[in-house]
Amino acid sequence: MSGYPWGEATATGIGSHPGEDHAEAVRVVLGESPALPYLPELPARGVGADMIGRTASLLLEMPVEVQPSGWRFADRPGRDLKRARDHLVRDLDALEEAAQGYEGPFKIQVCGPWTLAGAVELKYGDKTLADPGAVRDLVDSLTEGLAAHIADVRRRVPGASEIVVQIDEPGLPGVLAGTVPTASGFGRLTAVDRQVAADRLGAVFPAGTFVVVHCCAPDVPFRVLRAAGAAGVSLDARRLNRRDEDAIGEAVEAGTALFLGVVPGVDARLPDVGVVAGPAVELWRRLGFPAATLASQVVLTPACGLAGASPAYARAALATCRKAARVLQDDPGE
Template identity: 60%
Template sequence: MSKQSEFELPEGAATGVGSMPGTDAREAARVAVEATGAFPFLPELPARGPGADMIGRTLGMLVELYARVEPSGWRFGDRPGRDTKRARSWLGEDLDALEEFTQGYEGPLKVQAVGPWTLATSVETRNGEAALRDPGAVRDLAGSLAEGLGAHLEDLARRVPGARLVLQLDEPSLTDVLTGHVRTASGYQTYRAVDRTLAETTLRELIGAVGVPVVVHSCAPDVAFALLRRAGVAGLSFDFSLLTERDWDIFGEAAEAGTALFAGVVPGTDSALSDPAGSVSGVRALWRRLGLAPGTLGSSVAVTPACGLAGASPAYARAALLHCAKAARSLVDNPE
């Protein structure tokens, strides 16, 4: 098993998907560390504006590629402008806050960035079309992203030397990329579907370049689980409620192969939270249905919100992460 795909979940692990409500970096970092316990994460605070969102943050990490905000969205430019500088400044603020609350921490620590295919659907070239349209632009974007992520991870390793870093790539648009459902700038047509082998190869090369275990997250339906596993991911993160019967076999195969499964079972917006064990009852039921060993459940599945918490209230975001932690513990204490 390669270093990139080698990863063991802590028993009874819970973590966040990435985004958090509000604009207070210190409070978000405190909650992301304290509420999750054994698996903290670096929060994103998109309420601050463009550059703090997941697309803008990731574009700010690129090396020798720069983007700015236009009325139509993010577009490549010739030089770093105020949007790039703002994205980098906010990332630095978030890292400072996380460093403050992880002094002496030893264990897994998750950071998030947008994956190359979703990023290629979300930034325009100079002609106003998505980078996805131009294979050369996608190659340049993926290479720049790999280099930028490497520098980002090195910085975080210096800040939290006891951490075992895990990179989450957000790829909510991957299924649309593979099926040709990404709309052009006009909205009247769609871009050609990307060859699955090319998509897999691009992800595999990025995973190999960053040098840490990579989890791919998507809260969209029809996640390309098999492709992602072939690309070498260490974990799969998804909205558990969107699994269909045709996903069950790949879920079981992933579990048996040691792929970490991040099951999104807690609503991402303010909802009633009652019984933590009940939140993972579906996970237990599927585990039994697939004939998987009950004793491995608590070390194979991490519990997360179904998607990011940016649309939640700060009080609910904290409560949701604490609920995830209790639900994850119940998988260890009561696996059957």
């Protein structure tokens, strides 16, 4: 047993897919990522299918709407929130039908509280991130809404042995660095203290699930994510640099799983699976960890979501990650 919800030589996707056919996207995921399938997201469907609107639809007693500047909290639920919830219900219906008989771990994705706070505006126009009290309310609401969402997924996929929750936080490095623009765009919001960031992020982690935080931005804050209690970190392998390796090594030594993005998220020539697996093998070798742990602690993924890819490439990218993951198990030392 590896101690992780998945078996050795596992690959999965980040979340988003091209097109508007949610039933087909679910079938592709189950077929090409059978060791760790997930609920795909199709932002091409428009308002409410995007990362922010989809997660905002989970919030309890904090309705949202779309304004010219983007998503904003509203006085009451309206058309935009209904559309977002309808997209999610249709996706879950398709999942329930396609996943009959599936047994094993299953992954879902939600936008993290800091990225959400940096994107959704308060009723009077400032970003939620500008108001610590509003951030606390957002965290509390997301925590409750996410718990309800997980319960729904468990009901619809009764064979799911464990729910892996991916928290998408591409905006977190900017929150910590103080580079998130104000609503007007003329200023920058004050940087958030790292311990506060870890505490608020960790507060939304659902009990009884394996939480992986995904950040495809540069300067992934490994120590903040570990302090929050993340069991795994998902990142683009191309963005790794040597100055990150001490923090990565500490995380790996502590048992943190790594989801490494090893193929582009948009159409590109896909190399041989040995080349695809190379960044994981080389990282493990540089860090000095035993080859025997590589195939269980590292999961291969595309570098980011596949929304900008063609349907054929999205399928091929997942298949390539799946085949490359076997390299980690079959011949990790070469």
